Amino acid sequence: MRTKALFKAYSKGAAALAALLCVTLFSGCSKDNKKQASGYSTSEKEALQVLNGTFSYDGGMTSTTIVFSPFHEPVQKKSTMNDVEMDFYGTIKYHSTYYDDSFYFYLDTDLKQIVAYSQHSEKKDYFNALVGKIWEYTIVDENTIKLFDTELSDPTFHTNTFIRE
Numbered sequence: 001m002r003t004k005a006l007f008k009a010y011s012k013g014a015a016a017l018a019a020l021l022c023v024t025l026f027s028g029c030s031k032d033n034k035k036q037a038s039g040y041s042t043s044e045k046e047a048l049q050v051l052n053g054t055f056s057y058d059g060g061m062t063s064t065t066i067v068f069s070p071f072h073e074p075v076q077k078k079s080t081m082n083d084v085e086m087d088f089y090g091t092i093k094y095h096s097t098y099y100d101d102s103f104y105f106y107l108d109t110d111l112k113q114i115v116a117y118s119q120h121s122e123k124k125d126y127f128n129a130l131v132g133k134i135w136e137y138t139i140v141d142e143n144t145i146k147l148f149d150t151e152l153s154d155p156t157f158h159t160n161t162f163i164r165e
Contacts, residue, residue, distance in 0.1 A: 039073035040089070043109040048089060050139050051114075055162035057147075064096040066147075066162065068105075077104050079129040080120055086127070092116055094133075103133065112137055114147070 040048065051068040070090035077088050088104035094116075103116035104127050114135045120126035136155065138146040143164040152158035 041109065044089070044107055047107055047109060047137075047139060050142050050145065051090075054165040055145060056165055057160040057162045059160065062097040064094070064160070064162075065165075066095075067093040069093075074106070078123075078126050080123070080126055081129040084129075086117075088117075088127070091119070101131075103127075113150075 048070040052070050054065060054067045056066075057064045068090060069092075071088070074087035074089055076085045078085055087106060089106045090104070092103040092105050092114075094101050094103060102119045104119055105114055105116040107114055114133075114137050116133045116135075117127040117129060118131040120128050134150045136148040136150060136159075140146060140161070145162050146159050147162060148155040148159040
């Protein structure tokens with residue numbers, strides 16, 4: 001008799017737990033970083049608003065200009081390796097004393113990174129999967145960003161401050 005009562009109580013508890021789990025799964029989470037109608041999360045939209053435009057760095061011996069041109073929504077481009085598609089958030093024109101290139105880029109706002117791949121020189125809407133850059137970024141204000149090229153060894157000495165032109 002006692003076993004029957006325990007089993008009945010257990011069954012009610014399991015049913016309540018299952019119902020709670022279903023409600024949680026089907027209701028979803030309200031997260032600030034949720035994708036918007038434009039295809040960008042709130043944090044991506046905020047970062048892209050600042051990154052839209054021309055920024056320059058003058059280090060005395062070297063100077064660099066970066067022009068960010070975000071897309072209105074993510075755009076798929078094909079890789080030179082097996083036509084694999086990726087979403088990109090815009091283009092970058094990069095010009096320094098020693099290097100020039102055009103990139104497609106996307107943001108990883110959780111890691112605070114700008115990930116860029118070279119635009120293919122001969123195939124429109126393709127990117128070169130083997131040539132790219134990753135910068136760790138900090139947005140100081142709407143006219144100032146700091147970029148660390150992760151190919152370099154030390155963020156203390158290789159983080160450059162770029163000012164909007």
